[in-house]
Amino acid sequence: MIKLEIAANSGFCFGVKRAIQIVQETIRQNSKVATLGPIIHNPQMVNYLKNRGLCVLDNINEITDETIIIRSHGITSYEYKKLLEKEVNIVDATCPFVKKAQKYAQKLTQEGYHLFILGEKNHPEVKALLSYVDDSATVIANPEETIKITGKRKFGLIAQTTQSEDKFERLAINLLKECEELNIIKTICNATLLRQKSTMDLAKKVDIMIVIGGKNSANTNRLAEIAKSKGCKTFHIETSNEIKKQWFDDVSKVGITAGASTPKWIIDDVKKELEKLN
Numbered sequence: 001m002i003k004l005e006i007a008a009n010s011g012f013c014f015g016v017k018r019a020i021q022i023v024q025e026t027i028r029q030n031s032k033v034a035t036l037g038p039i040i041h042n043p044q045m046v047n048y049l050k051n052r053g054l055c056v057l058d059n060i061n062e063i064t065d066e067t068i069i070i071r072s073h074g075i076t077s078y079e080y081k082k083l084l085e086k087e088v089n090i091v092d093a094t095c096p097f098v099k100k101a102q103k104y105a106q107k108l109t110q111e112g113y114h115l116f117i118l119g120e121k122n123h124p125e126v127k128a129l130l131s132y133v134d135d136s137a138t139v140i141a142n143p144e145e146t147i148k149i150t151g152k153r154k155f156g157l158i159a160q161t162t163q164s165e166d167k168f169e170r171l172a173i174n175l176l177k178e179c180e181e182l183n184i185i186k187t188i189c190n191a192t193l194l195r196q197k198s199t200m201d202l203a204k205k206v207d208i209m210i211v212i213g214g215k216n217s218a219n220t221n222r223l224a225e226i227a228k229s230k231g232c233k234t235f236h237i238e239t240s241n242e243i244k245k246q247w248f249d250d251v252s253k254v255g256i257t258a259g260a261s262t263p264k265w266i267i268d269d270v271k272k273e274l275e276k277l278n
């Protein structure tokens with residue numbers, strides 16, 4: 001008999017719920033609605049919204065007369081400027097915690113700190129953060145990376161909102177060796193911290209972990225990394241179709257967790273499929 005346990009904190013966070021509600025409300029009130037890039041990093045939820053009238057544009061030049069919703073992880077200041085020039089109707093669904101990180105990035109830079117951002121340089125949230133400081137910050141993905149900054153001895157540190165606390169602390173220690181002053185602002189959001197902690201706790205108690213969420217979702221990937229780092233066999237899936245029976249040979253306890261952009265209906269469906277294994 002396989003016992004299933006769902007992480008205490010998993011699935012939609014405040015920022016994602018808010019962004020989805022904004023999309024649904026905007027679709028109700030406007031005939032042509034689009035986002036620049038996906039509103040959240042969950043392909044199934046994005047498809048669900050597309051089926052209800054949302055259009056996803058890859059490029060600002062594709063915009064004609066749509067109402068444009070700014071996605072939860074924000075857009076660059078250059079893109080925002082272009083949107084204003086196009087004089088389209090703009091609805092901002094950027095998560096307030098992402099906005100806060102953008103403000104802190106500007107504040108530290110204006111105060112003369114060389115800014116470091118713990119994050120993935122190609123993630124839209126990080127690209128947006130960089131744009132608000134005129135690309136003057138250094139993005140670091142590996143906290144043990146060698147720091148090569150000449151001149152400035154005052155460093156500032158923030159993180160992409162979905163980074164892990166452990167990596168953030170390790171980067172802070174690494175930076176401290178290279179500067180006279182380090183101003184740290186912990187911009188990892190609480191929803192991320194709670195999901196990471198629940199995943200960590202659950203991974204210690206089970207034989208395998210199933211992590212549900214977009215393969216393009218930074219916070220879901222992080223949950224999978226955390227579960228693996230606890231020595232737990234981990235499978236990252238987007239939907240129940242990816243479940244393989246052979247994963248569960250000799251397994252008695254299965255942990256389930258889901259990223260902040262994973263809808264409840266996908267989590268419920270995976271749980272239902274796993275229950276069938278009994």
Ligand code: SF4
Nearest residue numbers: 013015095097161189
């Ligand atoms: S993970 Fe955090 S920062 Fe990202 S949308 Fe959710 S609440 Fe906002």
